[in-house]
Amino acid sequence: MKFIDEAKIYVKAxxxxxxxxxxxxxxxxxxxxxxxxxxxxxxxxxxxxxxSHRTLLDLKYKQHHRVKHGGHGKGxxxxxxxxxxxxxxxxxxxxxxxxxxxxxxxDLAVDGQxxxxxxxxxxxxxxxxxxxxxxxxxxxxQDGIKGEERWxxxxxxxxxxxxxxxxxxVGKSTFISKVSAAKPKIADYPFxxxxxxxxxxxxxxxxxxxxxxIPGLIKGAHEGMxxxxxxxxxxxxxxxxxxxxDISHESHSDAWQDFETVNRELTLFRPSLxxxxxxxxxxxxxxxxxxxxxxxxxxxxxxxGVKVLTFSAITGEGIDSVINEITRKLHKxxxx
Numbered sequence: 001m002k003f004i005d006e007a008k009i010y011v012k013a014x015x016x017x018x019x020x021x022x023x024x025x026x027x028x029x030x031x032x033x034x035x036x037x038x039x040x041x042x043x044x045x046x047x048x049x050x051x052s053h054r055t056l057l058d059l060k061y062k063q064h065h066r067v068k069h070g071g072h073g074k075g076x077x078x079x080x081x082x083x084x085x086x087x088x089x090x091x092x093x094x095x096x097x098x099x100x101x102x103x104x105x106x107d108l109a110v111d112g113q114x115x116x117x118x119x120x121x122x123x124x125x126x127x128x129x130x131x132x133x134x135x136x137x138x139x140x141x142q143d144g145i146k147g148e149e150r151w152x153x154x155x156x157x158x159x160x161x162x163x164x165x166x167x168x169x170v171g172k173s174t175f176i177s178k179v180s181a182a183k184p185k186i187a188d189y190p191f192x193x194x195x196x197x198x199x200x201x202x203x204x205x206x207x208x209x210x211x212x213x214i215p216g217l218i219k220g221a222h223e224g225m226x227x228x229x230x231x232x233x234x235x236x237x238x239x240x241x242x243x244x245x246d247i248s249h250e251s252h253s254d255a256w257q258d259f260e261t262v263n264r265e266l267t268l269f270r271p272s273l274x275x276x277x278x279x280x281x282x283x284x285x286x287x288x289x290x291x292x293x294x295x296x297x298x299x300x301x302x303x304x305g306v307k308v309l310t311f312s313a314i315t316g317e318g319i320d321s322v323i324n325e326i327t328r329k330l331h332k333x334x335x336x
Contacts, residue, residue, distance in 0.1 A: 005156040005234070007059040008099060011118040014042025014067035014083040016144025019124035022075035023137070034131050034138055039123030040070030040080035042147040044116045046087045049108035053091040056154055067118075070144060073126040080123055088117075093159045093237065099151035109159065109237075117152055121145030155233065158198060160212035162242055162326055163235030165266070167258055170246040171283040173197070174313040176213040179323065203323055209330060212238065232269050240329045241278045242322070247293050248284040255282060255297045256304070277329045279309065281322050286312035 017039025024032025045065055065088060071080030090096075096106040096117055106115035124142030131138055164172045180199025197213040214235055235241065243262065245255045259280065266273040282297065284290050294310060301308045309325060311318030 005056060005158075007056040007154045008063070008151060009059050009088075009154065010064045010149070010151050011045045011088075012064075012066040012149040013045050013118035013120040013147030015069040015147050016040070016042050016121035016123040017070035017072040017080035018143050019126035019129070019141030020073035020075060020078075021127045021139060021141045024076075033136060034127040035075055035077050036126030036128050036141055037073035037075070037078040037080065038126050038129060039073045039142075039144045041082040041123050042070045042120030042144065043067035043083040043085040044120045045118040046085055046114050047094070047096055047106060047108060047117050048087050048089055048114045049092045049094060049111060050089050051092050051111045053089055055091065056094070056156055059088070059090070059154060067120060067147065069147075070120070070123050073123070073141070077126075077128055082123075083120065085120075087114075090154060091156055093157045095155040095157060097153045097155065099153045105152065118148040118150060121147040157237050158212050158234040159210065160198060160234070160238050161209040161330055162201075162211040162240050163238040164211065164213045164242045164244060165235065165262055166244040167246070167262060170244045171313045172213050172244055175242075175244060175283070175319075176211055178313050178316065178319060180211060201323065203327055207327075209327070211242070232266070232273070235273065235276075236270065238276065239333045240326055241273075241276050242326060243278045243280045245280070245282045246284055247282060247297055248287040248290045254300070255308075256300045259301075259306075277333060279322065279325045279329060280306055281309040281311055281318075283311060283313055285310040285318060286315045 019039050020036035022034065022036040024035050026032055045067060065086055067086050068083045070083045073080050090108060092109065092111050094108045095104065096108065096115060097104055105117055108115060122145045124144045127138045127141045130140065164176060166172055176197060176199045179201045199211050199213070200208050201211055202208050212234055214232070243259065245258055247255050263274055280301065282290070282294065285294065298308050309318065309322050311322050313319070
């Protein structure tokens with residue numbers, strides 16, 4: 001299934017039905033009065049979050065959503081029927097915004113949560129409603145009120161406890177495939193991860209946390225370089241970031257520089273991301289070149305007050321320590 005995390009749609013709620021102008025015309029009722037009924041209400045357009053949906057793909061290709069108008073009033077004081085609401089299903093974690101003003105209409109972060117994004121119009125009053133002692137035969141009725149219409153923008157932010165960040169090809173996808181049932185694409189070239197992936201990690205006494213693999217960042221990502229910052233919104237809801245580094249290549253400069261590059265892009269995208277707790281870990285510890293360089297790299301981080309772990313996503317060495325550190329920070333974050 002194709003992953004789509006943005007969509008723009010048009011919604012038009014139902015117009016209210018017209019009120020009716022009618023008078024009783026019955027045999028043996030010589031003074032029949034007005035009996036025009038009211039119009040029915042137009043249906044609303046409602047957004048509902050569901051865990052059964054993982055993408056906005058359906059809405060990408062069905063952009064227009066309209067509700068029928070309410071029924072018109074009829075004689076004999078008959079009210080028109082209300083038109084049915086339309087419910088649009090979106091993934092949990094969807095932000096609903098007004099496309100013109102940018103106003104946030106709803107943040108659908110809970111399964112089953114709903115929001116009316118366009119309200120239907122009320123039905124117009126029939127002439128019977130206007131009858132009074134001094135106006136016993138009104139010959140007018142109201143039109144129904146127009147239903148709301150607008151263009152809205154939908155943005156999906158995945159709900160995860162932990163977000164994996166780092167430069168391309170440092171082993172983020174391999175890590176998530178190792179610790180969860182997620183099966184992202186893995187290959188020996190940059191940007192194999194073109195969409196975010198979610199995985200559920202089990203630890204301790206049947207406890208779990210959700211982890212998200214975010215496509216790799218490079219210098220200048222905030223200006224659109226590489227994959228840009230398109231997917232960074234998916235780590236805005238996370239509590240902890242796992243920052244993976246790689247020092248196994250001959251052309252590698254230094255891990256601290258890579259660490260600073262990624263964090264600089266986070267800050268330029270949204271300063272609050274830089275304040276999130278990070279677990280910093282060097283991957284591919286099983287390779288000889290990594291083992292030669294590791295002590296020097298760890299010393300640099302320690303001098304800057306940053307704790308560094310080491311692991312190998314291929315052999316599994318050190319992964320338990322990384323998971324333990326993640327859970328420690330998650331629990332600490334819950335307490336604070």
